[in-house]
Amino acid sequence: MNRYTRERVAGVAVRAATVLVLAVMAIVIGVTLARGGRVLLANPAIVVTPPGSRYMLEANGGFLHAVLGSLFIVGPATVVSMVLAVSTAAYLQSDYSSERFSDVTNMFLNVLWGTPPIVYGVFVLTVVIALGARTSMFYGIVAIAIFQYPIMTRYTDEALRSAPDTVREATYGLGATRFESAVMTARAALPGIVAGVIMGFARGVGDAATVLFTAGRSTRMPGGLFEPATTLPVLVFDQATSFNAEVRSHAYAASFVLIVVVLGLILASKLLAGRYARFAPGGRNS
């Protein structure tokens, strides 16, 4: 095979791989949107209707409890995780931390990122049992926050790392303290940080394994911080394995909501990042 043939073969292979990935994505999104959309169009109210007393058996009512459950668990978890992640990453990139410490911490963060979420679920469950507590929204928040932490830290760390060193030097040159300089670097890295936080939220909303053992399950509206609650991914699993065809069709509707939320979040992160990038060094012109 001569070099030009090889080039053409490589080109075809790369394009084929791209098409394959895009096709799978299009099918997944398409099927969910089509089947879920049909159910939702017929009865859009199910998203905002609380479940009836025998919802899982007779599909009476809707799945507002899971929508709220997801929001109430992933929302606070994201806030907690964001504070921890941004602090960690800022520390790792600051002049307070040694290079060696940062490297070791980053290695552990990568290991955490690669850890299957079910492990976090089981870990928090162990804590719950040791405490003699029972599964509740609170432990769901803890588990999701742990799950999101390495994702957001790595994103933030990357963003801070790619913020130009000259910004740091320029602020120091003006007489900024280490803290003031770190704040300015964080501003320069804001697009990446925002993208990381939103990505963490999206991953948290979409994950079932972490909340399965920790937040418990419920077919009622979330009753309080220490009451069990269901999230959308767990609900989808329960609905999809139901023997009632109507409940099974609701699984597509719930998936539809989930996928729209996640896609919406990713889009929002792109738009927000673009907006902040205008102010970042080397950013787009106004």
Next chain:
Amino acid sequence: MTDTVLETENLAVTYTGDRRVEAVKGVDLAFPENRLTAIIGPSGCGKSTYLKALDRLHDIQPNVEITGEVYLRGEPVYDTDEPAPEIRKQVGYVPQEPTALPLSIYENVAYGLRIHGLFDSKDDLDELVERHLRKVNLFEEVSDRLDAPAAGLSTGQIQRLCLARSLAVEPDVLLCDEVTSALDPISAENVEETLAELAEEYTIVMVTHSMDQAKRLADEVVFLYLGEVVETNDVRSFFEDPQHERTKRFVSGPTDDEYAVSDAT
């Protein structure tokens, strides 16, 4: 005889990373008030390292060892209880790379004023920002978009913005590290014109690799070679009557113009 604003005594900077590099070896220099001193020398001779040491900018990176002392208006810069940021406020530093802070044009100039609390009211701040933007001949160009991101300016404009930002905190001396080297010729000329105007009322220490630039702008010239001062003199004597053999060779070497000619042929 003019007053000395900044002075170094046996200042040495050593990088202690993987291998020890003595970048600046015991330099004694004095920078007189309201004069522009150009530090020239071949690449890697320790010009920028020396300049950063004047502003304690090496403090922010590990593996740098500094001995000797810098005196700012007679007060030691290193052996002092004053926090480094207070020292850096008095010594303005403009880096080689034009760097806009991720803020609006207005806030870039206001940044130093804000962190040091150097204004009384919003009107006062507006006035200070405008005055310093005018000083670097930038106000007319940006007056209609002060709230726009500074990153949207051209590199030449950003470099003048950096000058305005540094001047806004009213430093005793302004350090410029090859501030025109990253710019296109026209922007470089603008920045040079600005520097020439500023030189009348500020003490400026400028590092440059261009002898022509030193000839055009400087009052005093320092020739640094391998971390040591070879010769220092006023600009005329330096170029017309160099005392040291090495200076003679450096000065009579191909100038920028000659490079330009040989490039063209």
